[in-house]
Amino acid sequence: MSQPFRTEKGGRINRTEQLTFTFDGEELQGHQGDTLASALLANGVHLVGRSFKYHRPRGIVTSGSEEPNALVGIYRHGDQTPNLRATQVELYQGLEAISQNRFPSLGFDVGAVNDLLSPLFPAGFYYKTFMWPKAFWDRVYEPVIRAAAGLGKPPKTPDQDTYGNIYAHCDVLIAGSGPAGLAAALAASETGAKVILCDEQSEFGGSLLSEVSASIDGKDPSEWIAETINKLEQMDNVTLLPRTTAFGYFAHNYLALAERVTEHLPNPDPKLPRERLWQVRAKEVVIASGAIERPMIFPENDRPGIMLAEAGRTYLNRYGVKVGHKVLVAAACDTAWQTAFDLADHGVEVAGIVDLRETPPENLMAIAKARGIRVEAGCMVTGTLGRKRVKAALLGRMMTSGNVASGGQISCDALLMSGGWTPTVSLYSQSRGKVVWDSDKGAYIPGASVQRERSAGASKGLYGLQEVLEDGYAAGEEAAKAAIGKSAKVSYATATGGEAGTGGTLGALPHDRNASRVKAFVDYQNDVTAKDVKLAVREGMQSIEHIKRYTTTGMATDQGRLSNMNALQIASDSLDRPVTDVGLTTFRLPYTPTTFGLFAGVARGDYFDPVRKTPSHDWVVENGGVFEDVGQWKRTWYFPKNGEDMHAAVARECKTVRESVGLFDASTLGKIEVVGPDAAEFLERLYTNPWKKLAPGRCRYGLLLNDAGFITDDGVIGRLAEDRFHVTTTTGGAPSVFATMEDYLQTEWPELDVWITSTTEQYAVAALQGPKARDVLAPFMEGVDLSADALPHMSVKEATFCGVPCRLFRISFTGELGFEINVSRRHGKMMWETLAKEIEKFGGTAYGTESMHVLRAEKGYIIVGQDTDGTVTPQDAGMSWAIGKKKADFVGKRGLDRPDLVADNRKQFVGLLTKDPKVKLEEGAQITTAENPAIGTPADGHVTSSYFSPALDRSIALAIVKNGHALEGKTLYVPMPDGSIPVEVTGPVFYDKEGARLNV
Amino acid sequence: MSDLMASDLITPDAGEPPLLSINEVSILKAAPLTRLSLRLREASLKAAGSAFGVDLPVLPLSSATADKRAALWMGPDEWTLFAPENTSQSVVSDIEGKLGAEPHSLVDVSERSEAIIVSGQRAAWLLNTGIFVDFSIDTFPVGTVSRTIFHKSPVMVWRIGDEAFVVEAWVSFMDYVSGLLVQSASELSAA
Known part of the structure; x- marks a missing residue:
């Protein structure tokens, strides 16, 4: 038989559907319904990985998402996804899995030498060892540690899967579908409340999926599950989400769920996302996350074949897999006995039940006796033999002296252990709830609710099936009532069997071995032993938060769900303080490891961010323009012709604008329509400049400061009518200027009768700049006299362009005669193409942002955000002229009077000319007074803009320099790796200082 | 499209092919x-309401419609008005004429936005792939x-x-x- 550990019958697998898969290249068989873990166990494979630090052989320990050891890589699309838990990987035909953290092979791993050297690697080893010499950290220690650290290998190719997202709202979200979750769903859905039921497993039912000895309403648990799910499926108000982990619980009952959509399919349709992120706002939440079993801490408790008892039961009853042919059960509680009984009923030899308790319950003893199972009471496992698979267990017997005496050894090929149960309080903890210690249960359970949630069933320490069902129904009723104010009577199902057991133990078991030589693991995944926790205490760690970080216990992917309670007890014993004094670490999201892809969602490739295009975009593409990203906008950077490089293209564009005419797309500039009787008053209060006397039809440059007095935006503002202004802002500043205006209107000046409306995208804007601009424009305009007298520099007029209404501005950002034509957006393409054709007659050119930058720099016009950095005042920028001297107030006026803003030594805006005209400075380069300043000398300023100027046939630069305005004519230095560059300080205006070219 | 509440105003652009047309949902310009x-x-x-032909809604998130008119509540003092293409000038002059010197702001934003019509059985689901609003009919009724x-x-x-x-x-x-809507809808036609 190809699966020697498969049972004859039973389980939820589909025995008629055989699947082939590979593990480290070896071909194996399994069934539909298996997980990778159950299929491996069916084939007798326990050894599935090597441990993190000591490279010890490790096997499957659990059957759930808390699995610490069985982390595997799964191949898809020719690449592997690392660190998936074999207990969660559903088997499909052709699945390819590999083990991790071994070299050259799982069976022979050279890293295992660490295990022999382990006396050299105590807790805190890195902290103690890699302290000195200090310089070794970067070059030696860190690279070596990094190379040795980590489990699994990251994928090499880009993620070929897609990831979905869905926002959902519900009245009641139920996390977990065991008996409590299902009962809650039945009760809540009956009221008509919108219910979402999610479970991380492939099937609903939780612990009931492996329960065969109990019954509900006289039915097998599996039958009850099927009926329940069938009922829920038919209700419109219920959403069922299997394979969906509630991994994050945030404020205001906002939860994040990860749905695995295609991971379990052999050949999923590529149209389906691999995973879907559910972002759910739930009025009420029921946490039914159950409980997980605790390992027992005895020496060599990590050998392959040593598992949790309930996992052994799950593999048997749910998957039809025997974890061994001769199984020893070691326990401190009743529930593990049922596993032994179930195994015996399937004909598995039970080597014995070793119970820590002197007197286990009579009824269990009787059942064991009836099945002929050997029972050793008052006994514990003190060690195990077998390297890649457990071969035997050493037993110890507790003496009245308190010492442990050897109790011989029992051979076995699997050892199932149970130290008792730990409620899963992760989601409750994430909801900011504080757990409380229940000494009767020996567990932390949820305390008061901080958000609108309640825990139900085993997650709050209730274990008997009947009790759990009742609690689930009650939680569902209560949640629905709280959410929608309705109640409905549902008849509670009644369970027989599945009683809560007694017993349980915390911490390390006593033994008769040499404590300094043996390893009893507390945290499997991080290779933390009981010895390590004790050492941490000896070295002064008293809080679990310190012990956790010193030893790394509880820092594995299960966040300590398996290990925390044992570690706490060991620390508590070592400190001789109650366990509650040691503290408890906080559970954080994600509940289980979650893919990056899920968080990235659709934000990748073309949809990483909106790409905003202007109406000239298509024309630019056709004409070979090169784009640059300006915020979300695509703006044309330059238009290379005949193989020009950028430098040549920009030189030609600039020259053409100065000599003839250029066409520029200014559509991205922010536009805000300010309308109302108080419009001028509003602008008067907001901008530094005076506005009240600006006549309709005229424009003014506006400067906007923040309260501190620093420049935050600028733009030309045109007055269209007494009560209507057309404000322009920088491209990047548009949203913040709009928000600032709205903020002041709503909070400071609600009495003003003025409103703002964003019109950025209402208009397409073409800028015509250059001495021929008027000639180009004239044939298309009607209703306006373009002459210098009728339409002088800084004026605005409503007219038509090619018969289309437009707002025509006569303004300039180049220092040349200039017009900006605003037409409604849908005519933008027509306008651009009309003008692009027309300028050809004049030898004109379209130009991009780079030439725009050069042309304005030649004129010393600042660009907010490039020449300013949020610490530049109008005075610093040499723009005191923009401040209305007679104005009583404006935003930033008081800030400008601050002592530090009027003090000497402010950095000021200047021009720089390199002594060598061919040398172009680096933008951002530092400026110093000394030619070769000593290292550590503070800079006096930095270069903000630097270009080659075609008009001047030399390099030019703008900069902010300490006391710059007083330094005109002086020489400063720009130290660079190749030597210092001498520069002369000048005024910022390099070209047409008188402005004669503007007023033509 | 026949059951649309404002079908006389919001109509598919006849010149544009559908962006998406499957059984569950369609997207039309x-x-x-x-x-x-x-x-x-x-x-x-x-x-303002009488000049426009529809009383301006004052309930948050609500809208009001009449023949060839829709007024959408955008904020306590803000409405978006919809009217047929090419009626902009007459609507503006009606409102301006009526309001006269009463403080107000009326700005033409016809070209600022574009609209798509997302309809079908999975329309709300599709919108919820990117919008966090609860579109259940009780919470977000028609209008x-x-x-x-x-x-x-x-x-x-x-x-x-x-x-x-x-x-x-x-x-x-x-x-x-x-x-993104079209991309997110692609799983609806998965096998």
Whole structure:
């Protein structure tokens, strides 16, 4: 038989559907319904990985998402996804899995030498060892540690899967579908409340999926599950989400769920996302996350074949897999006995039940006796033999002296252990709830609710099936009532069997071995032993938060769900303080490891961010323009012709604008329509400049400061009518200027009768700049006299362009005669193409942002955000002229009077000319007074803009320099790796200082 | 499309092929429209409403419609007015004429946005792939309108039927919005 550990019958697998898969290249068989873990166990494979630090052989320990050891890589699309838990990987035909953290092979791993050297690697080893010499950290220690650290290998190719997202709202979200979750769903859905039921497993039912000895309403648990799910499926108000982990619980009952959509399919349709992120706002939440079993801490408790008892039961009853042919059960509680009984009923030899308790319950003893199972009471496992698979267990017997005496050894090929149960309080903890210690249960359970949630069933320490069902129904009723104010009577199902057991133990078991030589693991995944926790205490760690970080216990992917309670007890014993004094670490999201892809969602490739295009975009593409990203906008950077490089293209564009005419797309500039009787008053209060006397039809440059007095935006503002202004802002500043205006209107000046409306995208804007601009424009305009007298520099007029209404501005950002034509957006393409054709007659050119930058720099016009950095005042920028001297107030006026803003030594805006005209400075380069300043000398300023100027046939630069305005004519230095560059300080205006070219 | 509440105003653009057309959901470009942004004080509500032909709604997230007219509540003093294409001038002069010197702001934003019509059985689901609003019919009944966010783009959503929504975005965001909607709908036609 190809699966020697498969049972004859039973389980939820589909025995008629055989699947082939590979593990480290070896071909194996399994069934539909298996997980990778159950299929491996069916084939007798326990050894599935090597441990993190000591490279010890490790096997499957659990059957759930808390699995610490069985982390595997799964191949898809020719690449592997690392660190998936074999207990969660559903088997499909052709699945390819590999083990991790071994070299050259799982069976022979050279890293295992660490295990022999382990006396050299105590807790805190890195902290103690890699302290000195200090310089070794970067070059030696860190690279070596990094190379040795980590489990699994990251994928090499880009993620070929897609990831979905869905926002959902519900009245009641139920996390977990065991008996409590299902009962809650039945009760809540009956009221008509919108219910979402999610479970991380492939099937609903939780612990009931492996329960065969109990019954509900006289039915097998599996039958009850099927009926329940069938009922829920038919209700419109219920959403069922299997394979969906509630991994994050945030404020205001906002939860994040990860749905695995295609991971379990052999050949999923590529149209389906691999995973879907559910972002759910739930009025009420029921946490039914159950409980997980605790390992027992005895020496060599990590050998392959040593598992949790309930996992052994799950593999048997749910998957039809025997974890061994001769199984020893070691326990401190009743529930593990049922596993032994179930195994015996399937004909598995039970080597014995070793119970820590002197007197286990009579009824269990009787059942064991009836099945002929050997029972050793008052006994514990003190060690195990077998390297890649457990071969035997050493037993110890507790003496009245308190010492442990050897109790011989029992051979076995699997050892199932149970130290008792730990409620899963992760989601409750994430909801900011504080757990409380229940000494009767020996567990932390949820305390008061901080958000609108309640825990139900085993997650709050209730274990008997009947009790759990009742609690689930009650939680569902209560949640629905709280959410929608309705109640409905549902008849509670009644369970027989599945009683809560007694017993349980915390911490390390006593033994008769040499404590300094043996390893009893507390945290499997991080290779933390009981010895390590004790050492941490000896070295002064008293809080679990310190012990956790010193030893790394509880820092594995299960966040300590398996290990925390044992570690706490060991620390508590070592400190001789109650366990509650040691503290408890906080559970954080994600509940289980979650893919990056899920968080990235659709934000990748073309949809990483909106790409905003202007109406000239298509024309630019056709004409070979090169784009640059300006915020979300695509703006044309330059238009290379005949193989020009950028430098040549920009030189030609600039020259053409100065000599003839250029066409520029200014559509991205922010536009805000300010309308109302108080419009001028509003602008008067907001901008530094005076506005009240600006006549309709005229424009003014506006400067906007923040309260501190620093420049935050600028733009030309045109007055269209007494009560209507057309404000322009920088491209990047548009949203913040709009928000600032709205903020002041709503909070400071609600009495003003003025409103703002964003019109950025209402208009397409073409800028015509250059001495021929008027000639180009004239044939298309009607209703306006373009002459210098009728339409002088800084004026605005409503007219038509090619018969289309437009707002025509006569303004300039180049220092040349200039017009900006605003037409409604849908005519933008027509306008651009009309003008692009027309300028050809004049030898004109379209130009991009780079030439725009050069042309304005030649004129010393600042660009907010490039020449300013949020610490530049109008005075610093040499723009005191923009401040209305007679104005009583404006935003930033008081800030400008601050002592530090009027003090000497402010950095000021200047021009720089390199002594060598061919040398172009680096933008951002530092400026110093000394030619070769000593290292550590503070800079006096930095270069903000630097270009080659075609008009001047030399390099030019703008900069902010300490006391710059007083330094005109002086020489400063720009130290660079190749030597210092001498520069002369000048005024910022390099070209047409008188402005004669503007007023033509 | 016959059951649309405002079907006389929001119509598919006949010249444009559907962006998406499957059984569960379709996405159609809407024909051009006059869009006006109206801001005013409470005292002018009545006058503005009678000039426009629809009483301005005052309930948050609500809308009011009449023949060839729709007024959408955008904020306590802000409405978006819809009217047929090419009626912009007459609507503006009606309102300006009526309001006269009463403080207000009326700005033509017809070209600022584009609209798509997302309709079908899975329309709400599709919108919820990027919008966090609860679109269940009790919470977001027909006529509800909201400015919100679709992934990283501002949008306005107006429910015009049980299974029909108008989604508006500023023009330069529309490729992003409609493109992502089409992409997200692709799983609906998975085998």
